Amino acid sequence: MTAPTLPARVRIHEVGPRDGLQNESTVIPVEVKAEFIRRLVDAGLDTVEATSFVHPKWVPQLADAEELFPQVRELPARLPVLVPNERGLARALDLGARRVAVFASVTESFARANLNRTVAESLAMFAPVVARANAEGLAVRGYLSMCFGDPWEGEVPVSQVVEVAVRLRELGCGELSLGDTIGVATPGRVAEVLTALNAAGLPTDGLAVHFHDTYGQALANTLAALQHGVTTVDASAGGLGGCPFARSATGNLATEDLLWMLRGLGIETGVDLDRLVATSRWLADRLGRPSPSRTVTALSHKES
Template sequence: MELPQRVSIIEVGPRDGLQNEKQLVPAQEKIKFIQKLKASGIQEMELTSFVSPKWVPQMSDAEQIIEHCLDDSTRNLVLVPNEKGVSRLLSSGCKNAAFFVGVSHTFNQKNINKSTRDSMEELAPLIKDLKRNGFFVRACLSTAFYCPYEGKVDEQEVLALSEEFAALGVDELSVADTIGLANPQEVFELFSLLKHHLPSTLLIAAHFHDTRGMALANIFSALQAGIDRFDTSAGGLGGCPFAPGATGNVATEDAVFMLNRMGISTGIQLEPLLEAVEFIAPFVSRGLQSRQFLLSKTGKSALS
């Protein structure tokens, strides 16, 4: 097998992981969580999002989070859904933006009340303007494999949307199995297709949810297709209110453990990472189910 020697982990717990928590996590605790995650060696992270506090109250402290957590040693990403979000980003001092669009038109409509086409028409000038001003821009493609409303998504639609983003000059695509239904064969085929057709300079990350317990297998399959960037969430936090039944993202600690045991470097230390998960656990409403975290709670070494 030809596998990468090093993999980049993009930690999405502080944003994607916490955004749907009904229990409001205090800003000072989020800041400590982020600091602990960075102390484990994480170099890229979604800090927060500039969304309407009315719709996502958990992210109402976005400016405060950025003020205390922005630094030059890591790539700090902020989700910006629209022009108002971009305006807040420009005032924040953060130079890394993430946009999201659902490949599935129905999902996109239910998520942000716009068709996929309408979203692209709105985002195109915003992306171009940010790129002209030296920003790192990431495009997140939701429902790239399956949609909870439309079923299987055509991989040619994923490729077409990816090519559209590439033409706009984005730096990275994050391709998501939003409802956790993709299997390793589908993962290998889609990412092989994208790697073959998209510019080699375009970064591609895989984003897996572990709804059906296939996320780690899908990471392995993506590795075989040449992917070396993965979105993960400490503690397996996450989910999506517009994807019925979808559970959290693949746990960062489980992915790091698997990759490290395979001899693939991540630059992340497992024990400090587990300390970060232990810290955030009391502030979330559901029990954390990551394998490495549960093992650590029994007193067993993560390497046992």
């Protein structure tokens, strides 16, 4: 039975194919990426972030977006893609993408490192992107990175998170994903940020959370968000990922670890844990290293 303070169902926003693979030191063959996405959908994940239409110079691991997306776009799932600017949006539209995301920074230092712009300049760059996406009838997500801490600036004031979040919502982002890019958040801080966003007029049902496990707090932070009413959680199959522009960022919350916790809480997801574990083991074999997910490791040992 689900605890009364927790949602009955959670939607997992799977980011492994984009946020996970973009951090790999080697380029993964497009055929492997396409099969990875197919296996994730087959495991029951109904939202799988497929790729990014960023310039290949900046993220060469995702330079094959035009080749990959047509191979997966007919799958029975939401397949959002990241678009950094108007050119990226045009490329995504040409291939039939119906869900897009923009990636903003809450801090000036990371905006410079990631986008080579100030926060204000980056938001101005996103304005026509979001406007056109909305005009084309696309669903638009806004990522907010560095919501809890920044490797250059330290702890991030809650007011900065609120300011950028409100601006992204005003631009037309229907969903906002709060990123703990370097994994320094704690449950109390998560509750504080969510409460402040609600006070600023941003409803919880339009918010998602995106935690990294640098200090082993990702699951605890997720539970705090669920207790606040959040029902969309970002995670990466096998715990893949980090951030190529923030070296202190370690892996994303592993989808399997999230599923293990949610199953224990009686929260439905529609995802088959065994199939997902098998998928992460399959990909780990192709990456040449074991999955960092504790649940993948534990269930794999149990089988052997």
